Amino acid sequence: MPEPLLLAVAQPFCTPYDVDANATRHAEVVRAADARVVVFPELSLTGYELDAPALDPNDDRLAPLTQACTETGALALAGAPVRDPDGREYIAILSVTGEGAAVAYRKMFLHPPEDQRFAAGERPAVIEVGGWRLGLAICKDTGVAEHATATAEAGMDAYVAGVLFSARGGERRDERVRAIAGHGVWVALACFAGSTGDYPQTSGGSGIWNPAGAAIVQASAEPGTWVAAKLE
Secondary structure, eight states: OOOOEEEEEEEOOOOTTOHHHHHHHHHHHHHHHOOSEEEOOTTTTTOSOTTSOOOOTTOGGGHHHHHHHHHHTOEEEEEEEEEOTTSOEEEEEEEEETTEEEEEEEOOSOOTTGGGTOOOOOSOOEEEETTEEEEEEEGGGGGOHHHHHHHHHTTOSEEEEEEOOBTTOHHHHHHHHHHHHTTSOEEEEEEOEEEETTEEEEEOOOEEEOTTSOEEEEOOSOSSEEEEEEEO
């Protein structure tokens, strides 16, 4: 059996389009949480701004975040729009360590108007950290039963997602958690808090739930917070 994994979910303040400011806030969370894995919301590095320019994983503006990961040994899972070499753009999760950033997952299920710009990712993704297999997801993915099923079939111990729910989306968030936990896995959701994009208020409530669907730890609706728990 793997050793317990300390995982944090964060809902930082987000400045629209400002990768510099947002990467710096991400870095502050990584240092404060001192967790092995820190998960951030959908499009956390730009805000939920669907016209934000695609972010190159090698962008120098990510340096504060990579430095924080160097200091703590953390893996940060941050949200950003990205462009592949073929020109297609995606809503993605970046995997950030002290060695740099890379695209770890591309969102498979898109809301309108996301689908007017972005392509849909083609496959689930599972990454291994400390012997734990983490299935990755972004927002609408969490509400599509076939996504959790396909990710579980790929072999996962925890389902980890960056999401955005409206201020009234707490009940929908909790319903999704219960359905995903039915696969016998931990669930970790990093939710937007405060305002972003066309949402004057979002749900917050980032949390970690055990395989029975019980909340182990959960944040408030306020931005600028994070919570952490050990997966064991």
